[in-house]
Amino acid sequence: MKFVLAIFAVLAVASATPARTLEEDLQDIIAVLPIAEIRAIVQRYIATDPEVQEIVAYLQGDEWAALVAEVAQNPTWIEFKEYLLSEGIDIDAIVQYIHDLIGGLRSHRMPHHHRTTRSLRDMIDEIRAIIPLDDLLVVLNDKFQNSTEFQRLFEVLSSDDARVLVEEVLALPEAQRLAQELRDMGINVDGALELIFGILGWSK
Template sequence: DHYIELIRALFGLTRAARNLQDDLNDFLALIPTDQILAIAMDYLANDAEVQELVAYLQSDDFHKIITTIEGLPEFANFYNFLKEHGLDVADFLNEIHSIIGLPPFVPPSRRHARRGVGINGLIDDVIAILPVDELKALFQEKLETSPDFKALYDAIRSPEFQSIISTLNAMPEYQELLQNLRDKGVDVDHFIELIRSLFGLP
């Protein structure tokens, strides 16, 4: 039975080195798992109220509650906190999804959870899911290992390319565009500085 597998998953979360998982295991060691499983099986098979609860857990109303909670940035932060401290609950949550009829659980790091509004919100949400450290590391690796990439990088930093940038900056139409974005609340200057910092541009 799926619900029995859920209980087993709860008492057998992925084990790791000494961390939150071990702390949890210390508590779980005190729990009579086999007895709990036997009780659960009996109720699931014979109790109308428990069966009614199971039906509710598989309903659209309950699905909406789960998806709303999992879409919160606070949920993502807590999930990542647990994972960083050695407690991987992804399999357990995926088991819940499977049991109640939801699509497979997607960890927050791979999922877009909308947090803001407007253009700034869009930019912030996109930046939030970018693997910045990995991008910087790959950027440095390409500079060292790819002649073509190094040539492109040198071209972007060359006086000729900077002349193009200077010409663009001097255009009234371009400055008007930037000002219009600022007037709409878009932090253009921060975004430009972020790009420069990310890729080491002048």
């Protein structure tokens, strides 16, 4: 699951333009994405596809919740969160958003968890096909060029301190188990990490 991000040149914003907050910058990026269409695709698969129903049920179940809780209680993860929070990035809010999103999905039956991947990959391919990459790249470039808040976010996330903490978190046995669960569901965890490391300028 790879979305290629790149930086292209654009005109600078006039000096009279008021500064925007990081939250507004992120909302500008999200606004480019066809959220309603993405949700419609996900809900269609949940309503009709047993394999996706099984995956959603697993992500809403006790086993996955226990894995996430193990990572959340690890001192290294706590240190990573505190570091980001000290730089103005609330990772708990992001995790809660994802949790609410998964929790809000509804399956039409009580499934049993199986290791299936085909339908999930089909769903991801459909979502990828409707992402307006060119528009997304223009907005991202504008933020990189003109938003001091966004530039600061990138500096924090790409710093050596952040990299050390990220690598320590990824090395946790609990994190390794969580990543393997995602791989078993057909999610390209390694490709996503490679993309993120590349964007942040880290060799992997």
